[in-house]
Amino acid sequence: MIDFEIPADVAELRDRVRKFVDTEIVPYEKDSRVTAHGPTDELRRELIAKAKAAGLLSVQQRPEGMSHLEQAVIFEAAGWSTLGPVAMNCAAPDEGNMFLLSKVADADQAAEYLDPVVAGTTRSVFAMTEPDGAGSDPSQLSTTAVRDGGTFVINGRKWLITGAVGADTWIIMADVPGEGATLFLCHGDTPGIVIERVMNTMDRNYVEGHCVVRFEDLTLPESSVLGSVGQAFRYAQLRLAPARLTHCMRWLGAASRAQSIAIEHAKTRTSFGKPIGRHQGVGFLLAENEIALQQCRLMIWWACWHLDKGAKARHESSMVKAMVSEELFKVADRCVQVLGGIGISDETPVAAIFTDMRAFRLYDGPTEVHKYAISRQLLRDAAE
Numbered sequence: 255m256i257d258f259e260i261p262a263d264v265a266e267l268r269d270r271v272r273k274f275v276d277t278e279i280v281p282y283e284k285d286s287r288v289t290a291h292g293p294t295d296e297l298r299r300e301l302i303a304k305a306k307a308a309g310l311l312s313v314q315q316r317p318e319g320m321s322h323l324e325q326a327v328i329f330e331a332a333g334w335s336t337l338g339p340v341a342m343n344c345a346a347p348d349e350g351n352m353f354l355l356s357k358v359a360d361a362d363q364a365a366e367y368l369d370p371v372v373a374g375t376t377r378s379v380f381a382m383t384e385p386d387g388a389g390s391d392p393s394q395l396s397t398t399a400v401r402d403g404g405t406f407v408i409n410g411r412k413w414l415i416t417g418a419v420g421a422d423t424w425i426i427m428a429d430v431p432g433e434g435a436t437l438f439l440c441h442g443d444t445p446g447i448v449i450e451r452v453m454n455t456m457d458r459n460y461v462e463g464h465c466v467v468r469f470e471d472l473t474l475p476e477s478s479v480l481g482s483v484g485q486a487f488r489y490a491q492l493r494l495a496p497a498r499l500t501h502c503m504r505w506l507g508a509a510s511r512a513q514s515i516a517i518e519h520a521k522t523r524t525s526f527g528k529p530i531g532r533h534q535g536v537g538f539l540l541a542e543n544e545i546a547l548q549q550c551r552l553m554i555w556w557a558c559w560h561l562d563k564g565a566k567a568r569h570e571s572s573m574v575k576a577m578v579s580e581e582l583f584k585v586a587d588r589c590v591q592v593l594g595g596i597g598i599s600d601e602t603p604v605a606a607i608f609t610d611m612r613a614f615r616l617y618d619g620p621t622e623v624h625k626y627a628i629s630r631q632l633l634r635d636a637a638e
């Protein structure tokens with residue numbers, strides 16, 4: 255009934271990805287262009303060129319397509335280094351934005367806004383979250399897009415907008431009064447987009463960090479509407495279920511890397527007359543990690559299986575995101591513990607994986623919000 259066999263072609267691609275990330279991308283982890291605001295665009299372009307040369311750029315967008323289950327295997331391998339998905343152009347927010355645009359954009363919009371992102375020549379932005387409005391509850395959206403003749407005039411303020419500096423494809427969520435939340439497409443240099451500042455955050459794996467952005471009379475034509483007016487939440491949902499799973503896949507790869515470093519350390523570092531891994535206290539930490547990693551992998555595959563059957567998998571992807579983000583964070587924490595003092599240093603990538611993983615528990619729905627959605631569904635089902 256259930257087959258866990260990974261098809262030979264997928265296994266072959268996974269092995270190529272893993273080798274590419276290990277040999278060509280891991281050495282960049284100590285590059286000075288990995289800044290407190292994430293990798294710079296310059297570094298990203300260099301990494302993209304490497305993936306392109308290796309035939310591994312934007313593999314999820316290849317013409318023959320890629321199932322969610324296949325993505326689970328490939329993105330986990332890419333996530334071995336947090337720079338792997340950047341190189342392969344399957345990192346957030348571009349990967350989710352490409353998915354959304356390939357489903358909703360019309361042919362002209364796709365040529366103008368999607369194709370350059372797939373080619374890796376530019377980056378994209380998804381601007382929804384607001385300081386006093388949309389967040390866990392997108393219905394609090396306060397940015398407005400007011401019709402004015404044949405145009406929309408957008409005003410509002412957003413924050414935590416990943417990669418805003420230097421990105422050319424912008425997807426903006428704004429409320430059209432009386433018609434509802436709508437997605438708009440425009441270029442990053444359109445007058446009216448003001449980047450106030452790059453925020454100082456504890457994570458450092460997203461290209462160019464996260465920004466506070468203001469829209470001041472940003473005036474866009476009717477043709478800039480992505481899909482239909484008033485349908486933003488429906489499209490955002492379309493993006494969110496797969497996007498939350500791809501986050502899980504990439505972080506599973508990073509957590510597995512942390513575990514491999516912890517195992518190596520446990521074999522070689524000694525205390526009280528033996529390798530620390532031979533102390534039951536440390537052995538149990540590693541065993542708990544291994545159990546959690548496999549549990550996360552299987553949960554991800556299960557939700558992908560639902561998506562591949564054509565289901566929306568909202569409930570399933572919520573369960574997976576809540577469980578995986580919490581469990582992988584615990585894995586990273588236990589790896590820090592096994593490493594002792596160097597666990598909190600930049601001597602290994604484990605500290606960075608740990609702090610980046612903390613942010614993962616918040617975006618694409620904080621754990622509590624997923625649990626809230628799951629419990630609401632349970633109560634609805636019970637009432638029927």
Ligand SMILES: Cc1cc2nc3c(=O)[nH]c(=O)nc-3n(C[C@H](O)[C@H](O)[C@H](O)COP(=O)(O)OP(=O)(O)OC[C@H]3O[C@@H](n4cnc5c(N)ncnc54)[C@H](O)[C@@H]3O)c2cc1C
Pocket residue numbers: 347379380381382383384388389390391413414415416417457464613616617618619620622623626
């Ligand atoms: C690294 C990172 C990158 C991001 N990138 C982007 C981006 O590119 N574009 C973008 O638009 N946004 C982005 N975000 C924002 C992200 O989507 C929001 O942080 C998220 O939706 C939560 O919204 P909020 O931060 O406003 O938290 P709030 O909505 O203010 O929630 C705060 C806390 O309240 C609790 N809470 C809220 N609702 C409930 C509930 N129903 N039940 C129980 N508890 C609840 C939760 O504990 C939650 O953590 C990013 C965030 C991070 C951390």
